[in-house]
Amino acid sequence: MKLSAVAIDDEPLALEIIKQYCTQISEIDLTQTFDNAVAGLEYINSQRPSLLVIDIDMPDINGIDLVSQLQLRPMIIFTTAYKEFALEGFELEAVDYLLKPFSFERFEKAFQKALSKYQIGNTAGDMEPIFVYSEYRMIKIDLQNIIYIESLDDYIKIHLTNSKPVMTLMSLKKIAAKLPPKKFIRIHRSYIIATDHLTSLSGRKIKLSTGFELPVSESYLPDVLTKIKPH
Template sequence: MNAIAIDDEPLALEIIRDFCGRMPGIELIAFFDDAVTGRQFVEDHPPDLLFLDIHMPDINGLDLVNSLSAPPMLIFTTAHKEFALEGFELEAVDYLLKPFSFGRFEKAIHKAAKFYQPHKQPQPDSLFVYAEYRMMKILFTDIIYIESLDDYIKIHLKNGRFILTLLSLKKVAEKLPAGFMRIHRSYIVSSKQIDSFLGRKLRLISGAELPVSETYLPALQQWMKPS
């Protein structure tokens, strides 16, 4: 099993690394003391098993799990036993109360092994971005187009809404499924939102008009050819 650990305490991460190193059948592929970075890594590289602290300064561990598009098997590692019920309601495999022994850790891993199945990554229907001081879920079907603003992107949504987040257009493009098209160095559009195309202007159903650059013009013309 591949595993990832997220805990804001470096000592706790060292213990998990040590214990995983002693256990056959499990490999700790990454660990993070920054919950925001760790959450994104889990989203991009889903593990079989996630060791997760609950009480963290950036994101509460329970909220982090709820924000994942496809949560992996969970083992909570925390010093706060009052969260145990909520942890098990999220169908956690086990709940390790700090400080825990190697024997207790070993028992949790054996329990996880009973549930383990080769990881199958489902197709996500959304992405998460950090905006307005929190992780925000955005459904792909709600996106009209995405605009680059230097170091930020502006995600234009249905009903005139938008979300501004610190992210490059290249990075967000890697998270988008088929059906989104790059038409300019500053714009990505949802193909379902295209109304018409004339010259170098793309008109969207919302009424917005966007420029099309020479680089992306051939791909757009090919896509819009009658079948």
């Protein structure tokens, strides 16, 4: 199993070190590197890598701000020369935080944590549930029971196989960050679907296992086509 990875750092030497480290780990497929964070942001939103190794302190955009702007967030390993950024990094649920200069052994340890998280997140029976606040209580949602999620202004509506829909005050972007990208895909500014419930795509309409149809927006269509292409 290989993880597709992207590295972003404004220092060419730092990028070169990451490249060298990645060549020594057979499970990493470093698909692209960027010394320009804005270009990196566009690439990640379109290509959906599994892992992002990113420096925090960069001139064009702070690494933490960049991660916060991602439509669907991959696993994150932050790198930086400044210890004071560590807390912010972990608040974004980063897999690890590497203080420069870091050794190959330390980099490999961080990657193994990411690989372990990836393997767990992409095994349907092992997907960790999420908890949302609804109707004055915390409700446990098993991810394998989600059919699709709908955005309704400041709320989202989670449609389930085993119970009535659950409404909670949350953005679609925030809930997307909690979902394994191999199991869920955003198809529209208002919809995320579970790929296990996708039965067909006709034009710009997706049909779900329930028979319900949802629109696919033009901006998300390439992601949908990549997800359902024949293997």
